[in-house]
Amino acid sequence: MKIAICASMVFTEKMLEIKKELEKLGHSAVVSSFAPAYIDKSTKEKEKLTVYHKNEKDAIREFYKEIKKSDAILVLNYDRRGIKNYIGGNTLMEIGFAHILYKKIFLLNPIPKIEYYKSEIEAVKPVIINSDLSKIKCGHLKTVIPSVSEESLS
Template sequence: MKIVICGSMYFAKEMLEAKKRLEEMGHFCFVPSDIQDCLKNPELSMDMEHCLRTNVQKECFDKIKESDAILVLNYKRNGVEGYVGGATLMEIGIAQCLDKKIFLLYPSPKIEDLRYSLEIQLAKPIILNGDLNLIK
């Protein structure tokens, strides 16, 4: 299966770990092209000049079109269990619109913790509860 790995770039290290694991399982995975830069400086994902220069958002959307599924690495961040940021929410929406499978590594955040949790749930993601082996 072709899978785009999505999530906050604060989880860049975890994205590479998931990519390695999924590829060992026979999947083909895409990660953001600026992942190495973000490993060195996680703040780059919030830098307008960097984002415009790399066009990474559009690149991710295009990769979703080519894929079978997305995997959202929604670890705890800023005190929110199952954190999903704005860019990742957009990727979920693109995947839903294109009828791609949507996998969440952990359950969606509580609506009290993240206002757009409802929109995530409406995309009907498959919740993996931390188990990448459930991706099929």
């Protein structure tokens, strides 16, 4: 299965570790093409780079294209900013992209208790794998025939 890994770019090193683990399990995995620029940077430097890549390099649209080519997304929702299993705004958008594109959505950890959008995450019916990558299986893929052509979504 081809899996797009979604997370805050603060977790770039963890994204790359998970990518390797997924590949060992026989999956194909992709992270942002901008990931190499984040390796070994401080959190502050990563946050600054994120703003630059979103605004100047169209990073959101670039990763949307990767989600579109994938079978599923895996959201790495680690603790951040004092929130257990944090999902930030950009990752929430990626979850929305995956849902609209009829991709399976896996969460590494349970849905965060963020009142502003907890119900939206619940509505896309993610599979929560509780940090067990072996739970990602092709059988989780849903076959849905959209009433809207995929071309109209691009």
